[in-house]
Amino acid sequence: MPTISPLEKAEILSEALPYIQAFFDKTIVIKYGGNAMIDEELKEGFASDVVLLKLVGMNPVVVHGGGPQINELLDRIGKKGEFIQGMRVTDAETMDVVEMVLGGHVNKEIVSLINKHGGKAVGLTGQDGHFIKAHKLYLKDDAGAGTVDIGQVGEIESIDATIVSHLDAADFIPVIAPIGVDSKGESYNINADLVAGKLAETLKAEKLILMTNTPGVLDKQGQLLTGLTATKIDALFADGTISGGMLPKISSALDAAKNGVNSVHIIDGRVKHALLLEVLTSQGVGTMIRAN
Ligand SMILES: Nc1ncnc2c1ncn2[C@@H]1O[C@H](COP(=O)(O)OP(=O)(O)O)[C@@H](O)[C@H]1O
């Protein structure tokens, strides 16, 4: 690491001032993807960034994924994870694993890391207070004529963000696992990007930041696309540039941008302190999604 003088250090810290002023008391929804939870150092860095944002007066709300972690446990019980259009095919046994991994292991690990760094995190799933209402999702088949049944996967009906706002107001940091519930109490597995996007809309968040394992959205040559609008996104869907897990991510990012979230970013969660760089500096990292 290059050494920097005390003055340079002070100047770097002082550069954060306009961002702290602009985002003071604003809600920032951060989606922490399972693919960005690579090693302990990165996870610790993420947790300390979230605590810092809270302590300088912002309201960070964490929605986490855990796709690779679910796959790992499925592997251990001899089951193979299967995805259609970026969504996990979820039978009853897979749903048990999803609840154990997302609602249990991953959620508690993030809560505990944030608390270790001096924050007050509270873990929730959509079952808590029934705050993420969902029903079964049927995907459109490739021809667009029929539907595909992928099991216990949910489509969000509504989010009642009261509980999240109360936690924010009382200085807690909500950490949310993407599990929804229907009126009969049945749980549904929901893609975490979709929960993060809808929650950002409901909370009228200033920012939605989706942290993943690529530098952002890439074109067919692997070059970073730093800014995308609805029209460009339609073209990238049509020519197959966007596929797999990037499909729900872009859809939810675009919906959030269209529905009042001021800035929506897809950033590389494998970069240490990517979150601080995105919120508190002028370093544009990743892809920014705009409605038009
Ligand atoms: N155009 C694209 N640019 C970048 N990544 C893409 C693109 N199309 C598909 N992907 C895939 O989407 C993945 C990110 O989605 P996903 O695996 O669901 O991550 P996360 O766990 O962070 O939600 C990337 O690792 C990449 O394999």
Ligand SMILES: CC(=O)N[C@@H](CCC(=O)OP(=O)(O)O)C(=O)O
């Ligand atoms: C329906 C569906 O696909 N649910 C996801 C939920 C976790 C998730 O979204 O995790 P990442 O953000 O790490 O991809 C899954 O089962 O993998």
